[in-house]
Amino acid sequence: MASPPDQKATIIDGKAIAQTIRSEIASEVRLLSEKYSKVPGLAVVIVGNRKDSQSYVSMKRKACAEVGIKSFDIDLPEEVSEADLIHKVHELNANPDVHGILVQLPLPKHINEENVLGEISLEKDVDGFHPLNIGKLAMKGREPLYLPCTPKGCLELLFRSGITIKGKKAVVVGRSNIVGLPVSLLLLKEDATVTVVHSRTKDPESIIREADIVIAAAGQAMMIKGSWIKPDAAVIDVGTNAVDDPTRKSGYRLVGDVDFKEACKVAGYITPVPGGVGPMTVAMLLKNTLDGARRVIEQ
Numbered sequence: 570m571a572s573p574p575d576q577k578a579t580i581i582d583g584k585a586i587a588q589t590i591r592s593e594i595a596s597e598v599r600l601l602s603e604k605y606s607k608v609p610g611l612a613v614v615i616v617g618n619r620k621d622s623q624s625y626v627s628m629k630r631k632a633c634a635e636v637g638i639k640s641f642d643i644d645l646p647e648e649v650s651e652a653d654l655i656h657k658v659h660e661l662n663a664n665p666d667v668h669g670i671l672v673q674l675p676l677p678k679h680i681n682e683e684n685v686l687g688e689i690s691l692e693k694d695v696d697g698f699h700p701l702n703i704g705k706l707a708m709k710g711r712e713p714l715y716l717p718c719t720p721k722g723c724l725e726l727l728f729r730s731g732i733t734i735k736g737k738k739a740v741v742v743g744r745s746n747i748v749g750l751p752v753s754l755l756l757l758k759e760d761a762t763v764t765v766v767h768s769r770t771k772d773p774e775s776i777i778r779e780a781d782i783v784i785a786a787a788g789q790a791m792m793i794k795g796s797w798i799k800p801d802a803a804v805i806d807v808g809t810n811a812v813d814d815p816t817r818k819s820g821y822r823l824v825g826d827v828d829f830k831e832a833c834k835v836a837g838y839i840t841p842v843p844g845g846v847g848p849m850t851v852a853m854l855l856k857n858t859l860d861g862a863r864r865v866i867e868q
Contacts, residue, residue: 578836581730581805583722587848590725591636594855598637601866609862610639611669611695611854612661616654616680617647622673629671632851638858641667651680655688662690668865669695669858692864695857697721698746706754715857720752722849723784723805724759730838732782732803734759740780742766742773742793742826748786748807756782785826795831803838807846 602608611633615626633640641664643657654676661670670693676682686698694702697717705711727734739761743749749765756763761782766773768787777783777797783804785793790810798804808826825842832839840846 576833578804578833578839579730580833581726581838581840581845583726583840583845584848586726586729587722587852589729590849590852591632591855594638594852594859595636597859597863601862602637605866607862607866608637608639609668609858610641610664610666611671611858612641612643612664612667613671613673614643614645614654614657614661615673616645616649617677619675622675626673629851629854632855633858636855638855639666647677649680651684654680654685658685658688662688662693665865667693668862669693669854671696671854693861695854695861697751697857703746703751703754706751706758715861716755716853717747717751718853718857719748719786719807719846719850720755721853721857722846723748723752723807724755725853726805726840726846726849727782727803730803732838734761734782736760736762737781738762738764738779739782739784740764740766740777741784741786742777743786743788743807745786745788749784752784752786752807756784783827787826789826790824791826791828793827793832795828795833795835798827798832798835800835801837802835804832804836804840805846806840806842809842809847 613626613629630640661667670689691699691701694715697715702713702715705713739756741749741753744765744767753763753765764776766776774797778799781802783802786807788808790812804827806825806827809823811821812824814822823843
């Protein structure tokens, strides 16, 4: 990608990297199918009809079709009881053709997410959110069966862009269970020195300024200014925030947690929003499903 005159940063093209990974997965799936006449299966469970969840789910199902993974579509009504949802999860746990189970979050208010996610079989937890998977991720010398998709995607972007992690100062902005916490654990596993900045952190700017690697996952539009970025740092922007934009047909546009235009003038590498981390999350979900299937099929 050609850089505008005042742009210094190399843009990390998550879309292109994800496409490469998807074609790698497609050929692995073909091999499994030829050798064992079996393909990986992913069950995607969605409850209710939230627009954003619907669009995520259809994207995941489409991605499965593209690489030859069989998709099991479970669409449940908004008012389904927690017990019925758990019963459905148990059915999928018992189905040998399903190698991965994904329950699209958030769930309706009357359902306890923890209760549901805890019922997904460890071997099929392709989202990597089971407490045992996160627990093993947190411990030295232990390997979780699955890594959460977005954090795994963030690291894959760094690896495939040739960015060294070992010995570097990494700052993670945000401490959610889905991104901030696991990505900080992954960076530790790769021998980075990790600081987590969150809503109670005093003077986040001075901490972020020291970072060789910034992973922004706070969910606050453009909170990280260009002036906060250390020259030549690698910036992975996980944020997807809608901001009003009357020039767009939709009335809004998506921006990250980093002021992209300003950060481009300082950073060494940066991911765009959209087209950075997003496509990687889906690619990692497919990769986790393939890995789960191989563990079962190649036994």
